Amino acid sequence: MSFREFEYADGKSFKFWKIELQDSDVVTQYGRIGSAGQETRKNFASPEKAQKEYDKLVAEKLGKGYFEKSTTAAAPKPSAAPTPSTDKDAKTPAKSTAVAAPAGIREFEYADGKSFKFWKVELKGTIVATQYGRIGSAGQETQKDFGSPEKAQKEYDKLVAEKLGKGYVEKSAGGTAPASTAAPAQAAAATSSSGELSPMFFSTTRSSNFEPLSTFIGERVADFRQKKSIKGKSVVRVRVSYDDEDDDEDGGEPNFGNRLSAFLASDAAPATKGLILGAYDLEGGCSGGGAYDEIVKCKDRLPNLKALFLGDIVQEECEISWIHQSDVSGMLQAFPQLEMLRIRGVDGLAISSPQHSQLRALAIESGGLPVSVISQICRGKFPELEYLELWLGTPNYNGDCRVNDLQPLLKGTLFPKLKYLGLRNAEIVDDIAAVIVTSPIVDQLEILDLSLGNISDVGGNALLHLESKTNLKRLDLHHHYISKPVQKKLKQLPFPVDLSDAKTVDEDDEDEGFSGRFISVSE
Amino acid sequence: MAKATSDPSLAAADLILSGKAPAGLHVDGKLNLAGKSKLQQLPAGLTCYELNASQASLESLPADLSVECVLELEGCSKLQSLPANLKVGTLNIANCTNITELPEGLDVWFLNASGCTKLTHFPRRANIARGSLNVNGCRSLVALPDYLTELGTLDIGNCPQLTALPPRLNISSWIEIAGSGLTELPAQLQHVGIRWRGVLIDQITAFSPEKLNAKKVLAERNAERRRVMIERMGFERFMHEADARRLDTDRDPGGLRELLQVPMKGDEDIVCLSVNCPSTGRHYLLRVPPTMKSCHQAAAWIAGFDDPKLYKPIKET
Known part of the structure; x- marks a missing residue:
């Protein structure tokens, strides 16, 4: 792609930046949003060199927090919440709202087997306004006044963190979410623009x-x-x-x-x-x-x-x-264009020839995933795989996988594009936690999902070692046996952690091992 | 359908057992040679994803053996050495009682060397990281190497000569220490989970049991943990401090005999017989089943009599 458009907004600025590659020329245009801005043109010795410069500049802007304008929807909203403005412009009320309001809008979407919905939040001075509903519908609106911008900001941040923790995906992030919510659901879904x-x-x-x-x-x-x-x-x-x-x-x-x-x-x-x-x-x-x-x-x-x-x-x-x-x-x-394969149940399951050049998502749900299937996946060739969800289950239902059987996967070289790894419904989740925190795979992930298992404080404490992994956007631990003090520590991690559906064991019954701690789905 | 994948590896196993396997044999999946006590060597250049040769009679392995994920050699009691620069995800050499050293250039995530009683030292250069290291029962081992910096778990139980940990070692989950020579944890490991034969305990129970008292022990709700605390504190001191209830008293040739009881929440009561040896005068506290009602019954149980009426010693010494 030779033309890209970015925007940036914070409490002080509200600007755009466009870049275009024209043979050996790199043309940029920049300025305040709403103005025509300025244009620069730079000539390079070869199209290759121009391309290099183009890539460098784009990376630089992304690094500074610019957001790419999606091709479908209106201007994407920056994720940075506005900090109370201190510059001169902001003191004139008219400009103040013009600057702060758009910066305070964030838009999220959520989809699973049951729901397909959006949630928007906007910070308007002392007011937090939210809008939510099924994607494709207009939804409902709520408004709440908090008396001071600081309090409103706090509520705004809290709500956003809550939604992220629940697995909502921000629309502007990565440009991967489907088209505008104003469009009918059909268009917003699989059938939209790129076809991916x-x-x-x-x-x-x-x-x-x-x-x-x-x-x-x-x-x-x-x-x-x-x-x-x-x-x-x-x-x-x-x-x-x-x-x-x-x-x-x-x-x-x-x-x-x-x-x-x-x-x-x-x-x-x-x-x-x-x-x-x-x-x-x-x-x-x-x-x-x-x-x-x-x-x-x-x-x-x-x-x-x-x-x-x-x-x-x-x-x-x-x-x-x-x-x-x-x-x-x-x-x-048979289906070389297949992008997603989900399988429920593993009795008799095999992937004797584990390869596919386009597959992006593979999910296997089970109450016990045999190590034979794991080892087939660990020898797999899925160069496009972004999403891998494995329900490991319990040895009582043939889930005989140990954490070291996952080592080829944890090395991180197996699926270079992997962004989501789910090792769910696992009785060995404490063992996984001990090892995954120092495994190279974590450095490439956006979402680590260890939910539905029987993770205890042992695993919870180990996961505190993820504190340096700022690449992670979410850690899902829902359905867990982690105590309140350790939950509190986990919430300090630099990304949202889903700690919902806490289970408890009566300490009096607790013996060595897992007794009393059950995974979500077994039989 | 599973047959399609296991057949070639079954055939490969048969070929290796017949001694006619060619050099450079490749097996796509798991090669299972476990329990093949006649197996003395593997073909040169063998490559596979997983190899289980536990309990085999191997003395050595081919220098160019290549196993990607798991190499199981548990109980290969004749095995003396491993090839240099061995690289595999998991190496299990538990109870390989003839192994004295690990190979130079070893590269593993998970190493189970428990019960390698002759293992004296680690290689000068190796990469053992991220996974778990288990040297439980390596009684000859005197030190762990300094290049250990990152482990998920570490088991140094029953390594009485191990008194210190490598200076830069970080452990993300737990360390097992029962029966080791360790007396404290280094600063960077203050938050690591401590295990005593699999039971999670705190630093005081682990390293300063003299600071434990009966009140702390009785306040612990987890029965497993409470048992370890009593063991660390010492049975006599615990019974003394816990204000045991006297169920019965009588006299025997050693003098006063007492049956003492401490009730335990969520666990069976602790009942023991306090006696003095008639010959040496030394005092003993002997634990007996919680159903014991009298000193005589308890003494009978200790002597192997379920029916105390049958226990009529002519002379106690």
């Missing part, structure tokens, strides 16, 4: 597996039925469920295999971006090998497939440890 999935959608389920997904990759999930049109939908689930009416076959029971074949043959298939496989039958049976073979056979029917979820099966239908899977290598091979 937003990293926000990778973490599909925040906590547990008690409800089937209602949204996936930012869109409403449509359940495929032979006699019901799902025209216009691009996220489709194939499953049989209790609420099925006998409207599929000629009076017969709904059949997964027939339904899958009908879907693959239907007009809905070519438009499908996200495909979800749910329960296979009503007796607790689950999808698996046969379905994968069928899909691989019909891969040409799914030219737009970007995201796959194998096993959207909830506890009520089938315990996670009973969900039958098989080798998913064929699926990886």
